Amino acid sequence: MSEAISVRKQRIAKKQGPNDLSPTANLLVNVFFWIYTAACIMPLVLVIIVSFSDEKGVLIHGYNFIPDGWSLEAYKFMFKDWHQILRSFGISVFLATVGTAISLVMMSLYAYPISRSDFPHKSFFSFFMFFTMLFNGGLVPWYLVYTQMLDLKNTIAALMLPLLVSAFFVLLLRTFFANSIPMPLIEAAKIDGAGEVRIFSQIIIPLSLPVLASVGLFQVLNYWNDWFLSLVFISGSKNINLQFMMYKTMLDIQFLTSNVQASQGLSQAGGILQLPTETVRMAMAVLGIGPIVFAYPFFQKYFKKGLTVGAIKG
Incomplete structure (x- = not known):
């Protein structure tokens, strides 16, 4: 019996490679990542549940995965001004798609020449881009350039141009082009x-899809999550993006709920101030992160390709 067991162990050892894990270690690794995945997903699930919860139950018992009551009041409150939400949502989608596409083209066109060893001025242009990571002119000159020189105040272009080029991403692309694209291929x-x-x-771009997808995803996040540019350059509510609209809505709710005079004035007029503050905050988070969650799978296949870039050398 013992001989049969030892023979079986030897067969299993022969089938396993030198880097394969034992069944126990494999089980522990899988359990760890399942726990880690649950720890990442559960906060998102909690946000979604709270957004559909009753406001009074949230204020009394706090955030729970099993709420005391379900309610759509947060979403009804948000979509009372659905025209503005739809317009701001469209502006955010436009910036995230068109802005990211233009940004990738511009940064790639800048990074590719400075990655070539036969380009005589690559050191100067590389230092010029790196210098912008260390020093800038400050907020006031930056604001005056876009509003006075370029006259872009209250335009969608003001929400796009400041994020078009990132020095870090340009240097990242340059490093990829220099290390992953063989020079003999270009010479051929x-x-x-x-x-x-x-x-x-036809050669550089198809071979650089993994790094372009990575940079593109980060640029999509930058455009989608940005609210500061709308705060600085947009004075009305016509061209604001979704993030700034939600930020402004939360400030208005906090002002109304914390201002005693506003509450007294509303009470004297015969009204009752009942704003779903906590559930609205969660509903806005759901509305803000929803499109990004659905956009990630489109980039995932390029991330998988990027894991094997440079693994095989001819």
Whole structure:
């Protein structure tokens, strides 16, 4: 019996590679990542549940996965001004898509030349981009350039241009182009008669999809989560994005609930001030993160490809 067991163990050992985990270790690793995944997902689930909870139950018992009562009052309160929500949502989607596409084109066109060893001015342009990571002109000159020189106040372009180019992403793209695109491939394309535009569009870009997807996802997040540009450059409510609209709504709710004079004036007029503060905050979080959650799977396949970039060297 013992001999049969030892023979079975030897067969299992032969099937396993030198880097394979034992069944016990594999089980522990899987349990750890399941717990870690649950710890990441449960806060999101809690936010969604609270957004559909009754406001009084949340104020009395706090946040619970099993609320005392279900209610749609938070979403009804939010969508009373559905025209503004729809417009702000469209502006955010436009900025996240068009802005990210233009941003990737501009940063790639800047990063590719400075990644080439045969470009004589690559050191100067690399330092020029790196310098902007360390120093800037300050908030007031930055504001005057966009409002006085470019006259972009109260325009959607003011929400797009400041985020178009990131020095960190340019240097990241340059490093990828320099280390992952073999120079003999470019030289072979030149011998075949390809110009620089064709080399960049038909060779460099297809081979750089993993890093472009990574940078693109971060740019989508930057455009989608930005509210500061709307605060600085937009004076009305026509061209504000979704994040700033939600931020402004929360400030208005906090002002009304904490201002004694406003409550007294409303009571004297015969009204009752009942605003779903906590549930509205969660409903706004759901509305804000929803599109990004659905956008991530479109980038995931490129992340998987990026894991094997450079793993095989010819």
